[in-house]
Amino acid sequence: MSHMFTGKPFPPMKNDLILRAARGEATDKVPVWVMRQAGRYLQEFQDVRNKHPFFEICRTPELACEVTLQPLRRFNLDAAIIFSDILVVPQALGMNVEMLPGKGPHFTEPLQVPEDLEKLKSDVNVKEELGYVMDAITLTRHKIEGKVPLIGFSGAPWTLMSYMIEGGGSSTLSKAKKWLYVYPDESHRLLQLLTDVIIDYLVAQVQAGAQMLQLFESHAGILGYGLFCKFALPYLRQISEKVKAALTASGLQPVPMTIFAKDAHFAIEELSASNYEVLGIDWTVKPATARRIAGPKVTLQGNLDPCALYASIEDLRKLVKEMIQKFGTQNYIANLGHGIYPDMNPEHLAAFVDAVHQYSEDMNLSTS
Numbered sequence: 001m002s003h004m005f006t007g008k009p010f011p012p013m014k015n016d017l018i019l020r021a022a023r024g025e026a027t028d029k030v031p032v033w034v035m036r037q038a039g040r041y042l043q044e045f046q047d048v049r050n051k052h053p054f055f056e057i058c059r060t061p062e063l064a065c066e067v068t069l070q071p072l073r074r075f076n077l078d079a080a081i082i083f084s085d086i087l088v089v090p091q092a093l094g095m096n097v098e099m100l101p102g103k104g105p106h107f108t109e110p111l112q113v114p115e116d117l118e119k120l121k122s123d124v125n126v127k128e129e130l131g132y133v134m135d136a137i138t139l140t141r142h143k144i145e146g147k148v149p150l151i152g153f154s155g156a157p158w159t160l161m162s163y164m165i166e167g168g169g170s171s172t173l174s175k176a177k178k179w180l181y182v183y184p185d186e187s188h189r190l191l192q193l194l195t196d197v198i199i200d201y202l203v204a205q206v207q208a209g210a211q212m213l214q215l216f217e218s219h220a221g222i223l224g225y226g227l228f229c230k231f232a233l234p235y236l237r238q239i240s241e242k243v244k245a246a247l248t249a250s251g252l253q254p255v256p257m258t259i260f261a262k263d264a265h266f267a268i269e270e271l272s273a274s275n276y277e278v279l280g281i282d283w284t285v286k287p288a289t290a291r292r293i294a295g296p297k298v299t300l301q302g303n304l305d306p307c308a309l310y311a312s313i314e315d316l317r318k319l320v321k322e323m324i325q326k327f328g329t330q331n332y333i334a335n336l337g338h339g340i341y342p343d344m345n346p347e348h349l350a351a352f353v354d355a356v357h358q359y360s361e362d363m364n365l366s367t368s
């Protein structure tokens, strides 16, 4: 597999727009990609998915590579994100997770009491347990032929902890939040264990060829400000700092890092001062407010309501124009405010992507 590529240099980059925007360099148009851009709204993904269980796709580098590249064949996206899931980390810790079609993730034995922490592996070797992700990244970095940068990712500690306790999706996360109030010490122990694994995992992804990293703290909002500052933020900070230090120590240039903490409008200030180059913003936040609180240096990413893709193409184009006017064309990466939904018409995604490029290029020309 990717071993046949060992030592072979990656193809030269043809489009580094997103890396430039992430580093705060000038761009002639706004880069755009979409969370969950590889997925069920594409027939070609469904065709692969009908033949293979979800985690088999994640674990088979050729399949993960194929579905990662699928959206690039249809849309003028400025990045690819490696096909995987945030729940491969709990799997690496020894937990059994299944993906139930139409229902989402299901843990057969979620954590119930602090004693269950003893069942988790304590010194995970990510290159062994998650080597298939690194192989998929290396293969994809070659097959993408320098067309666009490849993003690696991980779930953030609190979001992973909440799945490990809830055992699947939940609207209140009350079982996981109960741990924070009743077992704070054990909660910190679990969060630190996850943090250590995530750091190794992200570093290994860059060593394998990932050119940018995104951390998904999808369950940030439900914590509120107090719990977020205690149980999420310190670990997010540790991750950005230690990943950068470890990359530098291993002789690699640190790559831009994005934090997407969904619904964490209350922590924009803290997140902007957490050593991430890019701050993902969900659609509930006013762009001007995000920019005012984040300050001028951080690159913002987002934040069109995913449901705006249901609008007519004419209305969608107006919404994109407004969004870019509000964020401005610099220090900005266009995206949806969360992942794309499975029933979306791919033509509307094409219209979204093209409108971002067209309007931002026009705006840059008219102000230069």
Ligand SMILES: Cc1c2[nH]c(c1CCC(=O)O)Cc1[nH]c(c(CCC(=O)O)c1C)Cc1[nH]c(c(CCC(=O)O)c1C)Cc1[nH]c(c(CCC(=O)O)c1C)C2
Binding pocket: 034, 035, 036, 037, 038, 039, 040, 049, 054, 081, 082, 083, 084, 085, 086, 087, 099, 100, 101, 102, 103, 104, 105, 153, 168, 169, 170, 216, 218, 262, 339
């Ligand atoms: C980045 C990513 C993720 N999942 C997938 C990707 C692939 C890359 C891409 O974005 O294209 C594939 C990815 N992951 C999944 C699918 C659909 C499953 C299928 O095909 O059967 C796909 C394409 C399954 C999945 N996996 C997960 C859910 C949510 C369940 C819930 O709590 O309600 C679901 C439904 C957990 C998950 N997974 C992920 C997150 C963070 C982003 C977010 O907030 O949406 C989360 C919370 C991240």
